[in-house]
Each structure stands twice: as C-alpha cells, then as structure tokens.
Amino acid sequence: MSKSSGTGGGAASPERSTGADQEAADGRGGPAPEPDVDQGLEDLLGFIRDSRGFDFTGYKRSTLGRRIRKRMDDVGVQDYADYRDLLETDTVEFRTLFNTILINVTSVFRDPDAWELLQREVVPQLIADLGADDEIRVWSAGCSSGEEAYSLAIMFAEALGIEESLNRVKIYATDVDEEALRDARSGQYPAKNLESLSVELRDKYFERHGAHYVFRPDLRRRVIFGRHDITRDAPISRLDLLVCRNTLMYFNVEAQTQIVDRFHFALREGRYLFLGKAEMLLSDGERFEALSIRQRIFRRRPGGSTPPYPAIPMKMRSGLGAEMQAVSRTRQLRDLILDAAPGAAVALDEGGGVVMINNEARAQFGLTTHDIGRPFQDLELSYRPTELRSLVDQATHERRTLRVNGAERRIGSELQYFDIVIQPISGGQGLPVATNITFTDVTLATQLKAEVKRVREDLETAYEELQSTNEELETTNEELQSSIEELETTNEELQSTNEELETTNEELRSGNEELETMNDEMRLRSTDLDEARAFLEGVVSSIAAGVVVLSSDSRVRSWNRGAIDLWGLRADEVLDEEFFSLDFGLPTGGLRQVVEECIASGKRSGPVVIPAVNRIGRSIDCSVICSPFDGHNGGVVLLMEDVSEPGGG
Known part of the structure; x- marks a missing residue:
C-alpha cells in the first residue's frame, strides 16, 4: 500500500x-x-x-x-x-x-x-x-x-x-x-x-x-x-x-x-x-x-546508533544521604498533594505507560493503583469519554497543550461532561518526558448552562409569540372591517355577474350551433378527400409502367403496382429509402444526373434507356422519363417502362 x-x-x-x-x-x-x-x-x-x-x-x-x-x-x-x-x-x-x-x-x-x-x-x-x-x-x-x-x-x-x-x-x-x-x-x-x-x-x-x-x-x-x-x-x-x-x-x-x-x-x-x-x-x-x-x-x-538528538546528561554526586531523604520526603508530599487534588489527573511517561493516577481519577473512572504501569491505551479512559491516544501523541509531537471542552461520558442513563487538558511535560533541552492529563467535571455547569439556554430560548419564543399574537389581532380587526366592505361590494358584483352569465349562456348556445355546422362541413370535406385519394391511387395503380415518386433528397415517396411487377420489390420495402442506394436490377447510378438536372431546371427530361434486369431475371431495356413533381417540394416522378423488343434478352 x-x-x-x-x-x-x-x-x-x-x-x-x-x-x-x-x-x-x-x-x-x-x-x-x-x-x-x-x-x-x-x-x-x-x-x-x-x-x-x-x-x-x-x-x-x-x-x-x-x-x-x-x-x-x-x-x-x-x-x-x-x-x-x-x-x-x-x-x-x-x-x-x-x-x-x-x-x-x-x-x-x-x-x-x-x-x-x-x-x-x-x-x-x-x-x-x-x-x-x-x-x-x-x-x-x-x-x-x-x-x-x-x-x-x-x-x-x-x-x-x-x-x-x-x-x-x-x-x-x-x-x-x-x-x-x-x-x-x-x-x-x-x-x-x-x-x-x-x-x-x-x-x-x-x-x-x-x-x-x-x-x-x-x-x-x-x-x-x-x-x-x-x-x-x-x-x-x-x-x-x-x-x-x-x-x-x-x-x-x-x-x-x-x-x-x-x-x-x-x-x-x-x-x-x-x-x-x-x-x-x-x-x-x-x-x-x-x-x-x-x-x-x-x-x-x-x-550502535547515534540518536538524532543528544541525550540529556545525568550528574551524580557522592554524599547524598541527607539530600536523598529530603528529596524522598518532598516527593512523598508531592504525591500526596497530587493524589488529594480536587480534579482527576492521570500522568503518562514518554512511552505511554501510566505513572500516576490520583484519588479523584480512581473514584471518577473506576481505576485502581494496579493500573499504574499499564499502557495507557489499554485503559478504557484512553478512548472514553473521548479519543485521547491520538491527542496525547499530537501534544507530545507538537509540544503544546491541547484542550477538549465538554467531552461527554455516559454511565447508564446518566451523562457526565469533562473539560480535558493534555499537557506535555518537557525535561532538559525541551524534550517531552511525560504527559499530564487532567479532567475537570463540568457536568453541573454544563447542565445549568443548557437549562439557562433552554429557559432563555423559551422566554424569547414566548415573547416573540406574544408580539406575533398582538400583531395578528390588530391585523384581524382591520381584515374584518375590510371584509365587511368587500362583502357589500361582492354582493353587487354577484348581481352583475349573474347578468353576465345569462349573456354568456346565450353566446355559448350560438357557438355550439356554429361548431355543429363546422363539424358537418368537415365531414363532407373528409369524404371528398377520401374519394380523391382513392381516385388518385386507382389512377397510379392502373398505369402499367412503373411509377416512382422521389423527394428532393432522393427518398422514395411512392412505388406503384407497375414498379412492383417490373422489379419485384414491394412498396413497404422501399418507402423512405434512398433511391440510389437500392439494389433491384436497375443501375440507378445512371439516373442520378438526369434526376439532378430535372430538379435543377424544373423541366421534364428523358427518356433515357438503361439496360436492366427485371424481377424474373430477364435482361431488358428500361426507358426512364423524369418529370418534376411541383406539388412535393421539388421532388421528381420517374416513369419506367420495358421497351425491349419481343423475344429479345
């Protein structure tokens, strides 16, 4: 990794x-x-x-x-x-x-x-x-x-x-x-x-x-x-x-x-x-x-290895009996004072081992003197009420005191709050040699602060609600007076509206009659269109020659029965297909120039005779006449007919 x-x-x-x-x-x-x-x-x-x-x-x-x-x-x-x-x-x-x-x-x-x-x-x-x-x-x-x-x-x-x-x-x-x-x-x-x-x-x-x-x-x-x-x-x-x-x-x-x-x-x-x-x-x-x-x-x-930092020299002297007793006495008094301190305290050596637990810490966190000498990380205190191991390392490495305010500790249904101070202790040449962790119980202060905050918020909310209610009452009174005036005006408007509704009703009856007349006319026109469409389809289908209608972009728009009989392709197979990409026996490439000239000039061109193969595989001479199709945005109509001599091919 x-x-x-x-x-x-x-x-x-x-x-x-x-x-x-x-x-x-x-x-x-x-x-x-x-x-x-x-x-x-x-x-x-x-x-x-x-x-x-x-x-x-x-x-x-x-x-x-x-x-x-x-x-x-x-x-x-x-x-x-x-x-x-x-x-x-x-x-x-x-x-x-x-x-x-x-x-x-x-x-x-x-x-x-x-x-x-x-x-x-x-x-x-x-x-x-x-x-x-x-x-x-x-x-x-x-x-x-x-x-x-x-x-x-x-x-x-x-x-x-x-x-x-x-x-x-x-x-x-x-x-x-x-x-x-x-x-x-x-x-x-x-x-x-x-x-x-x-x-x-x-x-x-x-x-x-x-x-x-x-x-x-x-x-x-x-x-x-x-x-x-x-x-x-x-x-x-x-x-x-x-x-x-x-x-x-x-x-x-x-x-x-x-x-x-x-x-x-x-x-x-x-x-x-x-x-x-x-x-x-x-x-x-x-x-x-x-x-x-x-x-x-x-x-x-x-x-061996030379340490990156010089070691702290230790000075020794002889004749230290009385001094050692004084030092021992002083150390004993110091330990008693620390043990009796009102705040909980735990001290660690540079390796993270516990070297001191005072009386308040033992009572507060369930520790004993047997925990002295154990690695701090093995104690529940190292991660509850808050993660202290990383903070101890951080304080040691950065050589500065760290503080945690209001750390929460739950004991059953009870909550406790502590302000925690992690203080590195330096020896000679400023190198950290120990860490002191103190816990100040601020549960009561935190609860009182929370209660005061809650009461203050309740009072502020009540005051705001009172002001809002007073403003709402004044506004309601004004709205009532305005509503009375509006009701009187509305009554007059309703009478006028009733008259307008009667007039509108008459207009709707007249509009309905006009719609019925238009509906009859549309029905007649639809019938005429159906007859015209059937007539045109009959005319195109009755033409023996192949009739193909192309759009301006050379796509097939119509393919009559004569084209089906001549080339063997159904209308649904070619509609909307690009004409010059179709493969049906007629070399359509030879017609591209004729079609383009017809579209460009708007005049009839042809006939053009092109060798082809009909639907049964017989070689024929196909005559093609190209006419402009003005009614379809610049398209053309192709008239294709077999002009081969009888018995030929």
Missing part, C-alpha cells in the same frame, strides 16, 4: 517526480541535479515555514517549484513576492496551496506482491524473534488517509489472530497533513477504496454503514494517529517494523540522509524497514541489509 505521491509524514510530497528525479530516487543514477537557486522561491519557502510551521526546504526544488508555480498560475500571479503578499492577506489560499502540494495517493495493500512477501517471510520471522508476550511496535510514516496503517493492522491480525494482535501490536501512523489525518482517524472508506481487498477480509475487518465501510473498532484502538514531520520531529523509537513508502524520493540528498539516520535510530537491531519501489538504500549497506531489493524490504544490521 505505497503512496506514489503522498505526504510522507514529512512536510509534504509534491506530484511524482520527473524521469531524472525518479532515477535519483531509486539509486540507479546518483543524486538528481538541482536547478540554480531561485531566491524568490527560497524566500517564499522560508515564509511558509516561519508563518505556518510547514518546512518544505528539504524538498527537491524542481518538483516543489513546479507545484507552487501551478498554483500561482491558477490565481494569476507571476512573481513569488506577489504570491507571498496574497498568502499574507488570504488565509484560505494557504489551505489551497497545501492541497496542491500534498497529493495523497494510497490504497489498501497497494503493491500486493510486496505485501505478500512481507506477510509470508518478514512477519513470521519477526514474531519468532520476539517473546510470546513482547509488544510489537510498528510505525507507518506518511500514512496519508490511513489505508496503509489499517493494512498493517489486518496483516498482523491475520498472522497472530485478532485477540493476540489486540494485546501485542501497537501501530503508530503519522503524517503532516491534518486533513488526511482526520480522514484516517475516522477509518471510513467507500467501497471503491477497498476493491483490492478480498470480500472475506473486507467483511471480517470492516463494518458496512450505508455506502461506506468502517474499520472494526477494537483493532482501530490499536492504531494511533498523530501529526509528525519526519524532517524535524523526533522519531518514534524501539520499532520492530517501519513502513515509509515512496516518500524519500521527494527530498534532496541532505534531507534523505537525515531521515534515514532517524529511521536507523528508531529501529531495533535486526528489525525491518519497508520502503516504496521508487526508493533504495544503496549507500547504506553497512547499516541496512537488503532482504528483497525488488520489493524494497531491508533489515537493520547490528551495531
């Missing part, structure tokens, strides 16, 4: 690169040459980075410049400086620009041959190398709209079984595109997006909701989505499998090197890296072993 052009979890990925870029990306032709520095483009990229936090400076300028130029052409801007002015004044244009750059192309189990190799050889070996209870950590970097992450969840569920997968597998799915992450978190896809999945697997792992399919909720909770920039943010560590497909090819050589360094640090020794078909690690043979070059599956070789 690669992304032929996805966001890649970095800042963004423009459209598929050109042939030169592609050759550089897959390692066949060395680094692709970058164009000369365009200072206007560089200034624009710096502005985007500083104002919106999207760092595109590590991307290949040829591809990135082409995508930005496309958007500039769409809005009619020629200069980078002018386009920067537009971005400063139009916040909507930022979104449109990012959507132009961030082209997400993905699907479930894309490139099935690569996934089949991964499932057949890599996953069984990975499971065999781990203990029966060891956690399996997976990272899908550049997950786009989530199909790749859910493909990983399906793959491990098929290999381990759903129950064991729920207990052991943890999948991190990251991207820089917030819109794509929103789609991914929903886990909802139209049927077309799942066409590559067998019906059996689709029905097993997706639930149908109308025209869409939703990924099963229990496995969905094992997939944690969050925003992450692989060029800037700290990598997820202690991984067993890292999937990043067709993303590196959009970065320049320097950025690629930094990203691969982070990937090497993130993977455990002997664990696996799964890239896209447009990427290779030919220059990293000392750190990565190629399991399948064709399918781009690599394994991290044994050996």
Whole structure:
C-alpha cells in the first residue's frame, strides 16, 4: 500500500517526480541535479515555514517549484513576492496551496506482491524473534488517509489472530497533513477504496454503514494517529517494523540522509524497514541489509546508533544521604498533594505507560493503583469519554497543550461532561518526558448552562409569540372591517355577474350551433378527400409502367403496382429509402444526373434507356422519363417502362 505521491509524514510530497528525479530516487543514477537557486522561491519557502510551521526546504526544488508555480498560475500571479503578499492577506489560499502540494495517493495493500512477501517471510520471522508476550511496535510514516496503517493492522491480525494482535501490536501512523489525518482517524472508506481487498477480509475487518465501510473498532484502538514531520520531529523509537513508502524520493540528498539516520535510530537491531519501489538504500549497506531489493524490504544490521538528538546528561554526586531523604520526603508530599487534588489527573511517561493516577481519577473512572504501569491505551479512559491516544501523541509531537471542552461520558442513563487538558511535560533541552492529563467535571455547569439556554430560548419564543399574537389581532380587526366592505361590494358584483352569465349562456348556445355546422362541413370535406385519394391511387395503380415518386433528397415517396411487377420489390420495402442506394436490377447510378438536372431546371427530361434486369431475371431495356413533381417540394416522378423488343434478352 505505497503512496506514489503522498505526504510522507514529512512536510509534504509534491506530484511524482520527473524521469531524472525518479532515477535519483531509486539509486540507479546518483543524486538528481538541482536547478540554480531561485531566491524568490527560497524566500517564499522560508515564509511558509516561519508563518505556518510547514518546512518544505528539504524538498527537491524542481518538483516543489513546479507545484507552487501551478498554483500561482491558477490565481494569476507571476512573481513569488506577489504570491507571498496574497498568502499574507488570504488565509484560505494557504489551505489551497497545501492541497496542491500534498497529493495523497494510497490504497489498501497497494503493491500486493510486496505485501505478500512481507506477510509470508518478514512477519513470521519477526514474531519468532520476539517473546510470546513482547509488544510489537510498528510505525507507518506518511500514512496519508490511513489505508496503509489499517493494512498493517489486518496483516498482523491475520498472522497472530485478532485477540493476540489486540494485546501485542501497537501501530503508530503519522503524517503532516491534518486533513488526511482526520480522514484516517475516522477509518471510513467507500467501497471503491477497498476493491483490492478480498470480500472475506473486507467483511471480517470492516463494518458496512450505508455506502461506506468502517474499520472494526477494537483493532482501530490499536492504531494511533498523530501529526509528525519526519524532517524535524523526533522519531518514534524501539520499532520492530517501519513502513515509509515512496516518500524519500521527494527530498534532496541532505534531507534523505537525515531521515534515514532517524529511521536507523528508531529501529531495533535486526528489525525491518519497508520502503516504496521508487526508493533504495544503496549507500547504506553497512547499516541496512537488503532482504528483497525488488520489493524494497531491508533489515537493520547490528551495531550502535547515534540518536538524532543528544541525550540529556545525568550528574551524580557522592554524599547524598541527607539530600536523598529530603528529596524522598518532598516527593512523598508531592504525591500526596497530587493524589488529594480536587480534579482527576492521570500522568503518562514518554512511552505511554501510566505513572500516576490520583484519588479523584480512581473514584471518577473506576481505576485502581494496579493500573499504574499499564499502557495507557489499554485503559478504557484512553478512548472514553473521548479519543485521547491520538491527542496525547499530537501534544507530545507538537509540544503544546491541547484542550477538549465538554467531552461527554455516559454511565447508564446518566451523562457526565469533562473539560480535558493534555499537557506535555518537557525535561532538559525541551524534550517531552511525560504527559499530564487532567479532567475537570463540568457536568453541573454544563447542565445549568443548557437549562439557562433552554429557559432563555423559551422566554424569547414566548415573547416573540406574544408580539406575533398582538400583531395578528390588530391585523384581524382591520381584515374584518375590510371584509365587511368587500362583502357589500361582492354582493353587487354577484348581481352583475349573474347578468353576465345569462349573456354568456346565450353566446355559448350560438357557438355550439356554429361548431355543429363546422363539424358537418368537415365531414363532407373528409369524404371528398377520401374519394380523391382513392381516385388518385386507382389512377397510379392502373398505369402499367412503373411509377416512382422521389423527394428532393432522393427518398422514395411512392412505388406503384407497375414498379412492383417490373422489379419485384414491394412498396413497404422501399418507402423512405434512398433511391440510389437500392439494389433491384436497375443501375440507378445512371439516373442520378438526369434526376439532378430535372430538379435543377424544373423541366421534364428523358427518356433515357438503361439496360436492366427485371424481377424474373430477364435482361431488358428500361426507358426512364423524369418529370418534376411541383406539388412535393421539388421532388421528381420517374416513369419506367420495358421497351425491349419481343423475344429479345
């Protein structure tokens, strides 16, 4: 399930690169040459980075410049400086620009041959190398709209079984595109997006909701989505499998090197890296072993790795007995204060494990001290009253406090509401070391607010109804007075109307008599027309010679009995057919010029004698006379007669 052009979890990925870029990306032709520095483009990229936090400076300028130029052409801007002015004044244009750059192309189990190799050889070996209870950590970097992450969840569920997968597998799915992450978190896809999945697997792992399919909720909770920039943010560590497909090819050589360094640090020794078909690690043979070059599956070789970020030094001193007791006492007091805090609070370490649950949190959410040390994602609190796992990851990656107001929690028929604060706690050098989650019960305030709002709305509605009723009464009084006057006027009008109706009745009687007279005349004319038609048909039928009437576009309008006897074609076989396309023994092509001259001159032409074959197959000489048919919009009448000598042919 690669992304032929996805966001890649970095800042963004423009459209598929050109042939030169592609050759550089897959390692066949060395680094692709970058164009000369365009200072206007560089200034624009710096502005985007500083104002919106999207760092595109590590991307290949040829591809990135082409995508930005496309958007500039769409809005009619020629200069980078002018386009920067537009971005400063139009916040909507930022979104449109990012959507132009961030082209997400993905699907479930894309490139099935690569996934089949991964499932057949890599996953069984990975499971065999781990203990029966060891956690399996997976990272899908550049997950786009989530199909790749859910493909990983399906793959491990098929290999381990759903129950064991729920207990052991943890999948991190990251991207820089917030819109794509929103789609991914929903886990909802139209049927077309799942066409590559067998019906059996689709029905097993997706639930149908109308025209869409939703990924099963229990496995969905094992997939944690969050925003992450692989060029800037700290990598997820202690991984067993890292999937990043067709993303590196959009970065320049320097950025690629930094990203691969982070990937090497993130993977455990002997664990696996799964890239896209447009990427290779030919220059990293000392750190990565190629399991399948064709399918781009690599394994991290044994050996240490320098972390992408420097570790925090720890200073130790001797003679700390009294100080340690003071520190222990201080820590005990701090824990007691936290435990007695009026608001519910839960603290997590950097790995997502629970390190503190205060008394209010235990009482409010049914937790115990035995839950300390468990992964937060295993607690019901992680997804109820709201989805907190992705928010914790987002707060950690973005290093900022997030708030959720009015999260709803249902206990039986009772509703509770909480304001939730997710606050990352940083250690030395600003690196996140823990996360504190506090819950403030605002049920009463929310209910009072709702009640006040309802009462206010009721009062406003009652006041509006009172005003409306008063206006309606005044209007009704005026309408009553007006109605009395109208009734008096209507009475007079009715008397006048009655007189008009009597007059109209007389006129209708007169009109009826006229219609009866016209009906009699029409009946007489119809009889005359029937007689005339019968007379004309009798005259045409009695002519021994063949008589054919053609319209101005050479289509047959009449075909008499003489023509039937001469050529053997019935009238219903030729009517409305193009005369010169008929095949009945007479070479009609020889008559085309005669017919056209007759139509053009409006005069009789012929006779023309043409050799032909009659209906019984005997060769004859056919004489044809063409006369204009003035009564049919420029048509002609053809008189055809056998003038062969008796005994001839």
